Amino acid sequence: xxxxxxxxxxxxGKDRKISRxxxxxxxxxxxxxxxxxxLEHAKTKLAxxxxxxxxxxxxxxxxxxxxxxxxxxxIRYKQQQMEAKTNDQYRALLxxxxxxxxxxxxxxxxxxxxxxxxxxxxKAISERxxxxxxxxxxxxxxxxxLMERLAEVQEDLEELKTERxxxxxxxxxxxxxxxxxxxxxxxxxxxxxxENSHCKGCNMRLPPQVVNDSLNPAKLVVCNYCxxxxxxx
Ligand SMILES: [Zn+2]
Numbered sequence: 142x143x144x145x146x147x148x149x150x151x152x153x154g155k156d157r158k159i160s161r162x163x164x165x166x167x168x169x170x171x172x173x174x175x176x177x178x179x180l181e182h183a184k185t186k187l188a189x190x191x192x193x194x195x196x197x198x199x200x201x202x203x204x205x206x207x208x209x210x211x212x213x214x215x216i217r218y219k220q221q222q223m224e225a226k227t228n229d230q231y232r233a234l235l236x237x238x239x240x241x242x243x244x245x246x247x248x249x250x251x252x253x254x255x256x257x258x259x260x261x262x263x264k265a266i267s268e269r270x271x272x273x274x275x276x277x278x279x280x281x282x283x284x285x286x287l288m289e290r291l292a293e294v295q296e297d298l299e300e301l302k303t304e305r306x307x308x309x310x311x312x313x314x315x316x317x318x319x320x321x322x323x324x325x326x327x328x329x330x331x332x333x334x335x336e337n338s339h340c341k342g343c344n345m346r347l348p349p350q351v352v353n354d355s356l357n358p359a360k361l362v363v364c365n366y367c368x369x370x371x372x373x374x
Contacts, residue, residue, distance in 0.1 A: 144358040146372040148312045149320050149332045155305040156324055162298045169291045176280050176287075183276040187269040194262040201255045208248050215241045316361070320370065327369065335373040343367035 218238045225231040309317050323331035333342035338352050345366040347355075355362045355373035362371045 144372055144374055145313060145316060146332050146361075146370055147374065148308070149316065149370070150372060152305065152308045152312060152317070152320065153324065153330065153332050155301060155308055157329075159298065159301050159305060160328075162294050162301065165294050166291065166298070169287050169294075173284060173287055176283055180273075180276055180280050183269070183273045187266070187273050190262060190266045190269045194259065194266060197255055197259045197262055201252065201259065204248055204252050204255065208245055208252070211241045211245045211248070215245075319361075323369065327367075330369060332370045332372055333364070335371050340364040340367060340369065340371060342369035347371070 215238050218234045218241070222231055222234045222238075225234060312320075320331050327342075330342050333340060335341070335347060335352055335355050338349070339346055342364060343366050345364065347364065351362055351365060351371070352373065354360045355371040363369060364371055
């Protein structure tokens with residue numbers, strides 16, 4: 142006679158597939174959220190690059206205003222020079238003009254540095270934009286794939302559940318109940334094989350009597366250690 146647990150092994154095979162599909166269905170929204178976070182990250186990086194560029198641009202404008210102010214001072218000093226009454230006055234103004242020119246030259250050095258920074262930040266922005274574009278394309282594709290997969294898995298799951306019920310109806314009712322409780326509790330296997338006198342569920346060596354009993358289809362034998370049903374085919 143066929144071992145009664147043989148049918149349970151088939152049922153367990155289906156239950157394991159169902160568990161796998163259910164896990165996948167649970168994981169898809171998680172993966173979707175991860176992908177969306179990735180996209181947000183790329184957007185944040187681009188926004189930061191744009192902000193950095195705006196800061197450099199505003200610093201540059203500020204510098205230009207300062208340079209202009211110094212230039213106006215020079216014009217004023219030069220006018221005053223023409224109206225100078227004494228040599229001392231004239232020399233003092235000459236000195237002021239030189240100081241202003243030095244200021245301008247320093248500001249212009251900073252301006253050059255800022256313009257170099259601007260080039261760097263422009264390049265960074267176009268890189269970030271390309272990155273975002275790539276990210277968006279990839280994400281759209283992945284989202285579509287995930288949704289397709291989800292529909293597929295859900296369909297498979299429904300089919301499998303029907304099949305599973307059919308298989309369960311071919312097994313003895315009280316045995317199925319026992320098996321279901323055990324499977325829910327163990328989450329991996331409720332029925333395991335005996336191999337070389339070892340339980341394949343927990344890998345413990347079984348007492349000879351238990352191994353012997355497991356060969357008898359009329360007996361329902363469980364592992365002394367993990368409590369899983371033992372089948373010795
Ligand atoms: Zn065991």
